[in-house]
Amino acid sequence: MRAWDIPFDYEDNRIMCFPHITNICATHVIESFTNTALADEQVEFDVTFPPLVPAEQTYDEACARDPIALCRSTVQAVRASGLRRDHLHEIICNGNAKGWFKSAVDPNETIQIPEVQLLHDVRTRWDSVFRMIQRCRVLRPVSSS
Numbered sequence: 001m002r003a004w005d006i007p008f009d010y011e012d013n014r015i016m017c018f019p020h021i022t023n024i025c026a027t028h029v030i031e032s033f034t035n036t037a038l039a040d041e042q043v044e045f046d047v048t049f050p051p052l053v054p055a056e057q058t059y060d061e062a063c064a065r066d067p068i069a070l071c072r073s074t075v076q077a078v079r080a081s082g083l084r085r086d087h088l089h090e091i092i093c094n095g096n097a098k099g100w101f102k103s104a105v106d107p108n109e110t111i112q113i114p115e116v117q118l119l120h121d122v123r124t125r126w127d128s129v130f131r132m133i134q135r136c137r138v139l140r141p142v143s144s145s
Contacts, residue, residue: 022126023125023126025126026126026129027123027126030068030126030129033063033068034066034067034068034069067133068129068133071121071132071133071136072121072132074118074136075118075119075120075121075132075136076120078117078118079117079118079120085117088117088118088139088142089115089117091142092113092114092115092116092139092142093115095113095141095142096112096113096115101113101141101142102141104141111141113138113139113141113142114138116135116138116139118132118135118136118139119131119132119135120132
């Protein structure tokens with residue numbers, strides 16, 4: 001900039017990276033309604049599963065269960081052991097073959113669960129929390145069978 005005789009103060013004229021700003025904002029929002037210590041410090045907390053029919057709980061009741069901490073703890077527990085991951089895969093395969101998984105809308109309807117594993121969230125990637133929760137929702141029928 002000096003070569004072209006353009007005044008530029010590098011401390012006052014920084015351009016922030018948009019994805020970085022998005023990650024910071026999303027992280028603050030997530031931390032405002034979840035207790036990250038529940039998953040990070042292996043603190044035991046009371047796991048109360050929500051009703052199978054979403055209409056049977058309010059938004060406040062759903063938030064009080066801290067779904068992010070619940071997902072993180074579940075993912076950490078399952079992915080901490082190869083045996084647990086294999087067992088989850090076995091349950092999914094057997095459940096699909098034997099018709100164990102039922103639709104939340106119509107309990108008489110059998111559904112097929114994709115043969116996938118749980119996903120960790122990555123603290124530096126704001127969208128990974130969404131992907132972790134989305135995968136937990138896909139695999140939810142496995143926990144209620």
